[in-house]
Amino acid sequence: MADMSGALLDRLLTFLHHGDAPEGTSQLRLWLGETWVHQSAVILHAVGALLVAGGLIAIMVMRWWGTAELSVLRWKGRDRWVRSAVLGGWALNGVGGLMRLFEPDHPGLTMIGDVAWVQVLFIKHIALIGALWLSLLALDLGPRRWTADPPQKAFFAVVLVLLSAVLGGMSTGLVIPGVMDDEMDDPLGGLDGSGGAERYVWTNASVTLTGTPLGGDTQEVPLQVSALASEILVVVTWTNDRLAVTGRLVDPSGEVADERTRGDDPIRPTNSLELAALADQVVPGQWKVVLTTERAVQESVSVSARVTESGSGLRVLEDTITITAGNFGELNFYMDEGDWFNHTWHVEEGPAVDWDIHSHPDAATVNVHEEGNGKSGSGNFTAGPDGIYSILWIAPDNEDVTLHYRVAGVYRVHSIIVR
Numbered sequence: 001m002a003d004m005s006g007a008l009l010d011r012l013l014t015f016l017h018h019g020d021a022p023e024g025t026s027q028l029r030l031w032l033g034e035t036w037v038h039q040s041a042v043i044l045h046a047v048g049a050l051l052v053a054g055g056l057i058a059i060m061v062m063r064w065w066g067t068a069e070l071s072v073l074r075w076k077g078r079d080r081w082v083r084s085a086v087l088g089g090w091a092l093n094g095v096g097g098l099m100r101l102f103e104p105d106h107p108g109l110t111m112i113g114d115v116a117w118v119q120v121l122f123i124k125h126i127a128l129i130g131a132l133w134l135s136l137l138a139l140d141l142g143p144r145r146w147t148a149d150p151p152q153k154a155f156f157a158v159v160l161v162l163l164s165a166v167l168g169g170m171s172t173g174l175v176i177p178g179v180m181d182d183e184m185d186d187p188l189g190g191l192d193g194s195g196g197a198e199r200y201v202w203t204n205a206s207v208t209l210t211g212t213p214l215g216g217d218t219q220e221v222p223l224q225v226s227a228l229a230s231e232i233l234v235v236v237t238w239t240n241d242r243l244a245v246t247g248r249l250v251d252p253s254g255e256v257a258d259e260r261t262r263g264d265d266p267i268r269p270t271n272s273l274e275l276a277a278l279a280d281q282v283v284p285g286q287w288k289v290v291l292t293t294e295r296a297v298q299e300s301v302s303v304s305a306r307v308t309e310s311g312s313g314l315r316v317l318e319d320t321i322t323i324t325a326g327n328f329g330e331l332n333f334y335m336d337e338g339d340w341f342n343h344t345w346h347v348e349e350g351p352a353v354d355w356d357i358h359s360h361p362d363a364a365t366v367n368v369h370e371e372g373n374g375k376s377g378s379g380n381f382t383a384g385p386d387g388i389y390s391i392l393w394i395a396p397d398n399e400d401v402t403l404h405y406r407v408a409g410v411y412r413v414h415s416i417i418v419r
Contacts, residue, residue: 045096051089252285341409350401
């Protein structure tokens with residue numbers, strides 16, 4: 001149980017940030033994106049929230065059941081420690097929150113219309129502002145006419161803090177391995193910004209690494225991935241934290257999507273590792289998790305793989321990309337007959353580009369549906385037969401091009417290629 005708890009804690013502190021650093025990101029934001037800095041921000045944010053909620057509950061109890069003399073104590077005795085916990089908790093929570101806000105590629109309020117994660121966080125922080133105001137009243141730090149009935153004010157502040165915590169938990173979309181069935185619908189009802197249903201498909205397996213004095217051992221766990229898949233997350237755990245295990249997540253073509261080695265670290269021994277493949281890496285077919293150790297051992301290793309599948313739903317894809325001279329940028333989508341998208345794009349820096357919308361009915365055939373040349377474009381497109389449909393931009397041979405695009409509609413992302 002302790003091993004699983006440690007693996008889950010490491011997963012919480014590692015996977016719940018955005019992680020990508022676009023070109024031109026400042027050194028401060030790159031520093032905030034460092035794993036240890038991110039983990040520190042998460043801890044500050046969480047500990048601060050616990051201190052606030054715990055302190056407000058204590059104030060509520062003390063004021064409700066305390067004597068009149070106790071209720072007017074300011075910064076003495078127990079009241080002093082409780083007040084310090086609340087105010088210190090707000091400070092820690094605020095510092096941790098600001099550190100997370102300025103992590104690389106953290107979505108901003110400009111994305112509130114497209115990303116449900118931002119919408120939930122916006123509502124959460126509105127609740128937190130109300131909780132902060134009520135906290136000040138409960139601490140008798142506001143105008144006297146507003147600080148009557150402090151127990152009731154503390155009660156409402158506690159409720160808002162807990163509500164904010166629930167909304168924050170919802171926004172992360174956390175799913176803990178082993179708690180849910182092998183296959184189930186998304187408990188958040190599609191709060192992924194796509195408008196379509198999203199579900200998790202689990203594969204759980206256990207293998208034994210059996211090495212000999214002449215060499216180690218390699219074991220494989222097969223993983224079937226459908227055309228609906230958009231993300232793969234694998235958590236590998238074992239018992240002996242002095243054993244080094246190498247894990248590789250391999251796609252159907254034999255390419256390694258992710259590789260990690262963990263364990264046998266004299267400073268920070270660990271008995272787990274995580275592997276991941278994101279949207280632009282995930283392709284349908286037979287994947288596998290390859291586990292290797294170089295030692296003579298007899299060790300049982302548990303593998304829990306989560307594949308995120310997204311049904312055809314309304315999606316919004318938006319980004320700014322730079323295409324180098326003579327190269328191309330391409331968005332590739334899985335689309336069923338009748339699926340559609342509307343697109344708009346414009347060149348921010350550089351000359352006009354050649355562009356088209358095409359499909360690949362088979363590996364040797366390209367059907368061009370629309371094409372042109374210019375510095376901007378927009379329109380609507382509806383897919384014919386099921387297949388892969390693409391939007392392509394080609395930069396001229398002598399100059400780089402930076403362009404911004406937005407594609408909204410019913411599709412599933414196959415891959416994004418920018419060269």
